[in-house]
Amino acid sequence: MKSVRLWFKKDGLAVYISHLDMNRCMTRAVRRAEIPLWYTEGFNPHPYMTFLMPLPLGQVGMREPLDIRIEGEMSFGEIKKRLNAVMPEGIEIIDVAKPECKPNAIAAAEYEIIAEFANEGEAQGFALGAASLIEGGVLNAEKRSKRGIKTVNLCEMVRKFEAEAKGNEVFITTILAAGNTVNLNAELLLSALLSQFGAETENTVIVRTKLLQENLSIFE
């Protein structure tokens, strides 16, 4: 039995697949691909499969990790080839590798957000306002956790924030806390910023580009 880390991209129609549904979707994909999976030895055997960092519904993931365990030998190249042959539209395996970092080493994630506004003026105003607000260090918002709803200062979870307006659109690059202990959903940050300015977007695209460790080196 050995652990294998799959790296996949999730975009297009696949962004509407929820985290729970992803689990079922990937289980079936590895079955169709006839990857020699290792099954748990319990009352109800199931393949071992762990998504390290759930991706919220509607967001694009450029490089998302999924750990599986296999029995017997199969090369990483073969696993990748087989999986891509059976993947549904919008999900692509971009890499198969040995897990280098421990799952709990994930500490942050980088996002690229495109927010479309009704006009250039609104976009300009939002880009400038958002950047200075984050710099100011205080942006309180209600955050849901397992223990209930509480008010937190989102800025404490923002490690980097840049916003630039181009025409109607604002392009945001940000690094946010991610992982089991502290985690900030990019959508929550965006909606908190929007409500500060009483602004509304016409459309938004949120892309998680990479997962990072505490020192902001790449999570492998």
Add this chain to the structure above:
Amino acid sequence: MYPKKLEKFLLKVQKPGRYTGGELNSVVKDKSKVDIRYAFCFPDTYEIGMSHLGMKILYSLVNAREDAWCERVFAPWTDMEAVMRENDILLYGLESGDEIRNFDILGFTMQYELSYTNVLNMLDLAGLPLRSKDRTSLTPVVIAGGACVCNAEPMAEFFDITLPGDGEEVTNELIDLLKEYKAKGASKQEFLQAAAQIKGVYVPSLYEVEYNEDNTVKSVNPTCGAPEKVEKRNVADLDSMFSPSEFVVPFLEVVHDRTTVEIFRGCIRGCRFCQAGFLNRPLRRKSPEVVEAQCKAICDSTGYDEISLCSLSTSDYKGLEKLITNMLPWTIEEKINIALPSLRADNFPKELMEKLNAVRRSGLTFAPEAGTQRLRDVINKNITEKEVLTTAAQAFSGGWTAVKLYFMIGLPTETEEDIEGIANLAQAVVDEYYKNPDKPKGKSVSVSISVASLVPKPFTPFQWEPQDKPDVLIEKQNYLVSCVKTRKVNVSRHVPWTSFLEGVFARGDRRLADVIETAWRKGCKFDGWAECLKPDMWEESFAENGIDPYFYTARRREYDEILPWDHMDYGVTKKFLVNENKKAHKGETTACCREKCAGCGANKLNGGVCDEIGKTVV
């Protein structure tokens, strides 16, 4: 693929995956290269529709043709409907995102009566007139199949065509005909008249219905050369019949998400309340080799880890043991679980049960249907209390601690004693658990009883029977609950008003079209969903149209009354049904087809052959 316009709303509705398409094995074609675009419409949510085997079969069957493209359409849930109506988004096919009003065929499947308002809602969301006569162009042709079209009369004004019986062959013939008539620029009327000549095609508008003063049917008269009796379509050979090798694999969790393969059509049992058991006669069997190959192909193309061998009474399949024995080596190897729905308590070997549980253990369910032997004889459910208890004891010794029992109330000749019998039988099952010396320590037994209400259906021996009114059913339910003395038995019951509405439509006539349309205009839809059912709106709709709904449910019909569905021929003769009805009232049983042919007459549709009894002289 959804229409671009919808994109910014998708994350605002529940379960956007219902509306996006793009699932594995969904079929996308080049629309410029097909002649016929077919929208398979399921008048309920995605999760229910995607569990339906009929849709999977017809979807693959139409898409196997180069000249046609079949897409899926489901009823949008109320939140999505609001988004669509606010933003002028018309109902679209999940594969292309194109508006279905421009398709050639909209094919609805009518599995239950409570989806009728959803059909109207979907036609309206598609931007089409509701009534057949108001849709004047040749296409789209609005057709319907499924169990409910054995009495399509309440929906006759809305559908252009219905297809009683098996859909596999007639669907292709209808597509061929439409392609021809479209090419020559024919009118809708010309097409419908030609379609009516195909066996298994019913064109309601070609039949004139006259009523007596008491509102019963006086006569049904075919026009324009349409046949006097519409014979249901029957596929003779299940082995060579089209069967899909791929299922669309949903992302969302749906009701039944697994490989499903039919093992036979029809039923040998003859339970007198069961419409499916009569509508699907004669019995036609698929051979075990074909079943196994189909199961394997679907598992390979989907990655499913469960197979359901499907039929009306799976343990009656000749060769079941051989089939399962052959399948076990590869299913165990691939960690695939085999599920056998519709097992009977009396004829399933214990050893087979144990083998089946090698991968995953499923629940245990029995359907005694009635609480006393007398009433089980009335409904011809030929199963004894002893058989139920023996099987339950076997199951308990095999380690099960939970059992589900299905019953019905509102059965003909039912008394308080019969209802008490339900509680007694459940108690006897509980007692059986405590008699088992090896029962697990510290674990209690749980017996769930689910109580449905009888809805007498066309083409069953009970088609003449009165149906209990909702208040009577509630009294009976309450009485049952009062008879249950232990917390180890829990009772779940159906909403009596739902059964009532189902009963009105099941045995309804054409006069109900206005009621259905009025109710839909008042906001009725998803009537089968307790949270959506609006009894007040329905009562208003009946009243506004001067229709007494109890005319359809509460009345005992005479044997010689012309029933609204008498011009449909499902093979089983009326003489046979009358005789079964009489026997029911005398408490006499009819042996199952395996013991003795009961002479139902359905084999005449199949060249005199019934796979249970072989060929007999017609």
